[in-house]
Amino acid sequence: MPGFLSIECLNALSEAALLFFLGVGLTLIFGIMRIVNFAHGALYMLGAFIGYSVARLTGSFWLALLLAPTAVGLLGSLFEFGILRRLYRRDASAFLMVTFGFALVLGELARLIWGSQSLHVSLPSALSGVVFLFSLPFPVYRLFLIASGAAAALFLWQFLERTRFGLVIRATSQNPEMMQALGTDVALVRRAVFAIGCGLAGLGGVLAAPLVTASLGMAVRVIIDAFVIVIIGGMGSFAGSLLGALLIAFVQVFGEYYFPDLALALMYLVMLLVLVLRPGGLLGKEA
Amino acid sequence: MRRSLSRRSVLGASATALAAPFLLRRAFAATPIKIGMPTALTGALGEVGQQQKRGALYFAKVQNAKGGLIGRPVEFLIEDTAGDPATCVRKAQEMVERDKVDLLMGVTLSSEALAIVPKLQEWNAIFVSSDDGDGRLTASSFVANFFRANTSGPMDTRTVALWLRHSPLKKFYGIGMDYAWGHNSINSFEKLVKQAKREFLGSVFSPIGTKDFSSYILKIRESGAQAVFIVMQGEDYIAFLSQAHQYRLPQKTLLLTSIVDLASTRAVGDGAVGLLGSSRYCYAYNNPANKAFVANWQKAMGALPDIFEGEQWQACEILAAGIEKAKSIEPAKLRPALEKVAINGVKGHVAMRACDHQAVQQGFMVKVVKQAGETAPVLDVIAVYPAAEVTPACRQETYTD
DSSP states (O other): HHHHHHHHHHHHHHHHHHHHHHHHHHHHHHEEEHOOOOTTTHHHHHHHHHHHHHHHHHHHHHHHHHHHHHHOOOOOOOOHHTTTGGGGOOOOHHHHHHHHHHHHHHHHHHHHHHHHSSOOOOOOOTTTOEETTTTEEEEEEHHHHHHHHHHHHHHHOOOOOOOOHHHHHHHHHHHHHHHHTTTTOOOHHHHHHHHHHHHHHHHHHHHHHHHBBBBHHOOOOOOHHHHHHHHOOOOOOOOHHHHHHHHHHHHHHHHHHOOGGHHHHHHHHHHHHHHHOTTOOOOSSOO | OOOOOHHHHHHHHHHHHHHHHHHHHHSSSSEEEEEEEEEEETTTTTTHHHHHHHHHHHHHHHHHTTTOBBBOOEHHHHHHHTTHHHHHHHHHHHHHHTTTTEEEOOOOOHHHHHHGGHHHHHHEEEEEEEEEEOOGTTTTTTTTTEEOSOOHHHHHHHHHHHHTTSOOOOOOEEEESSSHHHHHHHHHHHHHHHHHOOOOEEEEEOOOTTTOOOOHHHHHHHOSSSSSEEOHHHHHHHHHHHHHHHHTTTGTTTEEEOOHHHHHHHHHHHGGGGGGEEEEEOOOSSSHHHHHHHHHHHHHSOOOOHHHHHHHHHHHHHHHHHHHHHSOHHHHHHHHHTTEEEEEEETTEEEOOOOOEEEOOOOEEEEEOOOTSSOOEHHHHHHHOOOOHSSSSSSSSOOOO
16 A cells, blocks of 8 residues: 555646646746747657657757756747747737647648657666666656756746846736836736746757657647646646646545546546636736 | 741630640549548547558558559548547548548448448448448448458457467467457357367456556456457557566567557567467558558658558559449449459459458468567468458358367
8 A cells, every 4th residue: 555655646736747848848838928828739749750750860858858848948038038928918819829820830840850650669678767766666757857856946936036137037927017017027027937838838848758759649638638737727837737747646646546447537626626716826916 | 938827826726725734734634533531630539540541641641653443543541530430430520521531441440430330321421441340331331332342350259269279278368459340250250269168267448548457467467367358459459569578578478469569569568479369451462562552652651551550552543443444433333343353463363242341351370480680579360261261151240160
C-alpha cells in the first residue's frame, strides 16, 4: 500500500508538472492581455516537434530543452507583433478566431514539415533509467519532470513577486492605462508576456515528447486540459494554475485507477463543481 | 498532274485529325469511378487514416496507369472526419448525394463504420471496409451492402489465441481503447482465454486521447498477469508503449498486441522490441504478390508499406475484382459479384464469402525484433495460421473451439 500510494502520487505530480507548463502560460497571457489563446496547444505541439529536430540534429535532449522553447517563444512574439497587436481594440471574439486560425495553420505547417507520423524522442542515458521505490520501478524521467515543474513554479513565483519586471507585469495586468500613463511601454510588456507564455507551452511540449512522442494530435489533446486548469484555478491567477494542474493531475491519475469508466468525466465534474461553488475559479479575482 | 483537293475534304480531314485525340481521350476518360472516403485524417487515429489515404491514392495511380477499371479511371474523394461518427455519417451522406458516389471505403474507426452501415441501403451504396475491426459489422450489425476486406478484430484476437495454445502463459490482462473496437476485441480475447482454460484477470479501457498511462500501467503490474493484451491504435498506442517501456513493464509482463505496425514501432523505438502480436498486413509476408507490391511501393513512395497501406491496397484489389466481374459499379450488380471475389494478393489467397461478406484470410503472428545493421526495429513473421482457423463461422464474432 505505501508503495502504491507513493507511486501514484509521483505519477500525479509528474502529470501535474506537464499540465502546469501549459496552464501557467495560458493564465499569464490571459492575465495581462485578457485574451484566450486557442493556439496554446499548437504551440505545445510545435515545441515537441522542434525539440525532436534539435535532439536529432545535435544529439542532445538538453539542447532541445533550451532551443525549442526559445524558438516557440520567438514565434509567439512575432505572432503578437504581426497580428494580435492590431486587434487589441476589437472584442474578444476577434482573438478567439485569430488564435484558433493560428492553431490550424501551425498544425498544417507541422504536418508539412514533419509529416503525419509520430516521432520518437529518445532520452539521454542520465534520464532513461528507473529507481526502485518499495520494489516498484519508477522512471527517472518522471522524477525529472516533477523537479522541473517545481523549479519552474518556484522561479516564476520569485520572478513575478521579487523582480522589477515581475512587478511591472502584475501592475500592467491590474491597470494597463495607469501603467501607460506612468511611462511603461505596455505593448512591449504584452509582447514579452505573450512570448514567455508561448515559450512555457513549448517547454511543456519538449518535456512531454518522451512520454507521448512528438505528434500532431498533441495540440488537441492538451488544449482542453489547459483550459480546464485555468478555469479551475481562476483566469489570470498564477497560483491558481499551479493548484488547478495539481488538482486535475491527482483527479485523473487516481480516477483512472479507481474509476476507469469515469476517467474522462471526472475532470469535468471537478470543473463543474468549482464553477458552481466559485464561479471565478478557486483563486480567481471575481469570486 | 494536278491533284485537286476540294476545300471541303481538306476541312473534313483536318477536323477529324484534330478531333481524333480528343475523341480517343473521351472514350478512354469515360465518367470516372468515384470512391468516397470519409476518413479520419486527423485526431488520435489520424496516422491510420493517412495510411488509408496513401494506400488508396497509390492504388488509383497504379490502376489508372493500366487503363483504369472497366475502361473508367478510378478517382478517390477523400475527406477528413477527425474520427467522429456523426461527422463521418454527414460526410458520407454528402458524398452520396452531392457527388453521386456509389462506393465508400476508408472509414477509419469501427464506431464510424457502425454509424454508417444502417444508412447504406437508403443511400444505395456499397461500402468496402479496409480497416474496421468490430466483429459486429459481419455479425449482429451485418447489412447486405457492407463488405469487410480486412482482418477483423475477432480475427486479430483469434490469431493471438491460436499462438497462445502453445505458450506456457497462464494469466492475462487486457487494455483497450474505450470505443467499439477496443471493447469488442477485449471481449473476444477474454472468451478465447477462458476457452483455453487460462486465467483472465481483468481489463481496463482508456479514453481515446489519453496522454498519461501511468495509472493503467500500475494496474496491469498489480494484476500479476504474465501477459497483457493491448487493443490500441494511433497516438494512444504509441504513448502507451513508450510509457510501458519507461516503467519497465515488459520485463515483468509480456506485451501482446492485436496489431503490430511500423508507424507505432518506429515511434516507440527500442521500447517496442519484443512486442508480439497479430498483424493485419506486414511488409515481411513471404509470397510473390506481396514481394512485388513491396518493391513497387518502395520505388514509388521511398518507404516500406505499413499495415493500413497494405490493407487498403488489398481492399481496393477486392473491390476492383468485383467491379471487373460485374462490369458495373451499380450496387445491384456489384453486390453479387463481390460475394464471389477471390484474389491471390498481398496476404496470399483471400476470398470474400457470401454469407456475411467477410474476406476469409490467413492470420499472421509478428514479432518486433532488433536486427544488426538496422537502426529501427524490424518486423519478423513468426507464425501463419490457415484462413479456416482464423475466420469465425458465418455471422459470428466468437469461436467455438
